[in-house]
Structure formats: C-alpha cells, structure tokens
Amino acid sequence: GAVVSQHPSRVICKSGTSVKIECRSLDFQATTMFWYRQFPKQSLMLMATSNEGSKATYEQGVEKDKFLINHASLTLSTLTVTSAHPEDSSFYICSAVGGGGNNEQFFGPGTRLTVL
Amino acid sequence: GQNIDQPTEMTATEGAIVQINCTYQTSGFNGLFWYQQHAGEAPTFLSYNVLDGLEEKGRFSSFLSRSKGYSYLLLKELQMKDSASYLCAAPLSNTGKLIFGQGTTLQVKP
Numbered sequence: 001g002a003v004v005s006q007h008p009s010r011v012i013c014k015s016g017t018s019v020k021i022e023c024r025s026l027d028f029q030a031t032t033m034f035w036y037r038q039f040p041k042q043s044l045m046l047m048a049t050s051n052e053g054s055k056a057t058y059e060q061g062v063e064k065d066k067f068l069i070n071h072a073s074l075t076l077s078t079l080t081v082t083s084a085h086p087e088d089s090s091f092y093i094c095s096a097v098g099g100g101g102n103n104e105q106f107f108g109p110g111t112r113l114t115v116l
Numbered sequence: 117g118q119n120i121d122q123p124t125e126m127t128a129t130e131g132a133i134v135q136i137n138c139t140y141q142t143s144g145f146n147g148l149f150w151y152q153q154h155a156g157e158a159p160t161f162l163s164y165n166v167l168d169g170l171e172e173k174g175r176f177s178s179f180l181s182r183s184k185g186y187s188y189l190l191l192k193e194l195q196m197k198d199s200a201s202y203l204c205a206a207p208l209s210n211t212g213k214l215i216f217g218q219g220t221t222l223q224v225k226p
Contacts (some may be wrong), residue, residue, distance in 0.1 A: 032212050043203060043219045044159070049212070093158050097212050104149070105214055107158040 003027055004096050006108035013084055014116055020080045021111045023094030029074035030096035034105065035067075038091040050077040084115045118142050120217035122204050127223045128194055136189045136202050136220045144209030150178050150189045151203040153219070159203055162189065191222075199224045 003026040013019050023033055031052050036044040048069055049057040056069035068080040077096075081088055091112055095105035119141045128134040140148065147166035151159035165171060165180035165187060177190040189202055204217040 034213065041221075043216045046213060046215075091156070095214075104161060104164060105212075107151075107160070110156075110158045112156070 002106045004094065004106045004108040006092075006094055006111050008111060009109060010112045010114075012114045012116065015085050016083055018080055018082045019084055019113060020078055021092055021094075021113075023077045023079070023096070023108050025075045025096040025106070028096070030077075031074060032097045033071060033077040034095045034097075035069060035077075035079050036093045036095070038093060038110075044093060047079075081113065084113070086115045089113055089115045118206070118208065118215045120204055120206060120215055122202075122217040122220045124218065125221045125223070127225060128191075130194055130196060130224055130226050132194050133190065133192050134194060134222065136191070136204075136222065138187045138189070138204030138217055140185050140187070140204070140206050140217075142206045142208070142215070145182060146207040146209055148178075148180055148187045149203075149205040149207075149214065150187075151205060153201045153203060155200075162202075194224050196224050196226070198222065 005024045007022045011019055033050040035047045037047050038044050046059050047062045050069045050071040052071045052074050058064045066082055071077040091110050093110045094108045121139045147164055149164050150162040152162050153159040163178035165178050168182055170179045175192045180187045201219040201221050203219045205214045
C-alpha cells in the first residue's frame with residue numbers, strides 16, 4: 001500500500017514552454033501533497049505544500065506564478081512549470097501524507113525535467 | 117530555526133559496519149526520519165524514531181537521543197547495493213512538512 005506515482009518520469013522541453021507533472025496517490029487519499037526539487041548532489045528542497053481544495057502554500061523564494069500547483073482531488077496534484085528555462089532543469093519529486101499518525105510521507109518516483 | 121546536519125560523504129568496505137550521524141535543531145519535535153535515495157530515484161523510507169533509543173530493523177538500525185538532538189543510522193554487513201545517499205529528515209510541528217539534511221553519500225567499496 002501507500003503507492004505514489006508521477007507522470008511523466010522524464011521530460012525534455014524547449015525553453016519557454018510549459019510542462020505539467022502529475023502526482024497521484026494510488027491506494028490512499030492524500031489531503032496534503034508536497035512538491036520538492038532536487039539539484040544534482042543536493043538534498044530535497046521543499047517547494048510548496050499542496051492542499052486539496054485550497055491554494056498551495058509556497059516556500060520562501062519559490063515563484064507561485066511560475067510553479068502552478070493544482071490539487072484537484074484527494075488523489076491528484078499537478079505541478080506546472082510555466083515558461084521553463086534551462087535553470088529549471090531538475091529532479092522534481094512529490095510526496096503524499098498517508099494519514100497515519102507519524103506524518104510519514106510517501107514519495108513518488110520523481111520526474112527528471114530537462115529544459116533545452 | 118530549523119537545521120539538520122549530516123556528513124556529506126562517507127566511504128566504507130563491503131561487509132563492514134558504518135554509522136551515519138545526524139544532528140538537528142527544530143522548533144518542537146515530531147520524530148526523525150531516515151530515508152535512502154539511490155541516484156535518480158525517489159527517497160525510500162528506512163526508519164522513524166520518536167522515542168529515545170535504538171530501533172533495529174534487519175541490517176539497518178536507527179538511534180535517537182532527543183536531549184542531545186542527535187540521531188544515527190547504523191548499517192551492518194554492508195553490501196555494494198547500500199551505496200546511496202542517506203537523508204535525515206525532521207517534520208515541522210503540526211505542518212506535515214519535512215526538513216531534510218543535505219544527505220550523506222555513502223560509497224561501499226569491495
């Protein structure tokens with residue numbers, strides 16, 4: 001149980017285009033999902049908290065107009081990187097809180113974004 | 117503020133034991149997680165400590181001292197596949213957010 005999927009796993013796009021990444025909790029409902037970004041040889045950096053039915057909460061320094069987050073249902077959150085640039089190339093990982101008492105986050109497999 | 121420190125890199129020999137330390141400073145305490153992450157993959161859960169002491173789970177054990185703000189991950193009988201990054205993470209009080217340390221890259225050599 002507690003499986004989280006992401007789609008796509010890899011995406012290559014041209015500079016200036018927008019890319020949508022989906023995060024789904026497959027066998028549980030997640031009222032809260034998190035989006036992280038990870039650059040090579042660095043740790044995960046939290047970008048935003050996605051709450052079902054409400055606006056996402058962004059961490060300091062993360063542009064909400066550039067990284068659009070929609071948590072449309074209890075099993076789906078999407079991250080759209082708008083007008084992507086090469087510096088947005090990174091590994092994007094989502095996680096979902098499973099509802100257990102220990103706040104354990106279940107991570108998706110990640111999406112490798114490369115912007116040319 | 118919140119701060120989590122881990123060594124950046126460690127090297128150990130196949131079959132040996134290695135201890136990866138983590139010190140943390142958080143406002144409020146809601147337990148401590150350890151994750152394993154292989155290159156290009158998402159983190160996978162290893163352990164969660166909320167009480168002081170050692171918790172053993174197969175070849176991996178995790179220790180916590182809340183009074184010292186200190187935890188370690190102990191890996192026994194190291195295998196080549198244990199080469200990965202090991203992330204220490206602490207939840208922020210009542211937010212569900214996880215704050216990660218920078219991760220320790222472990223290289224297991226034959």
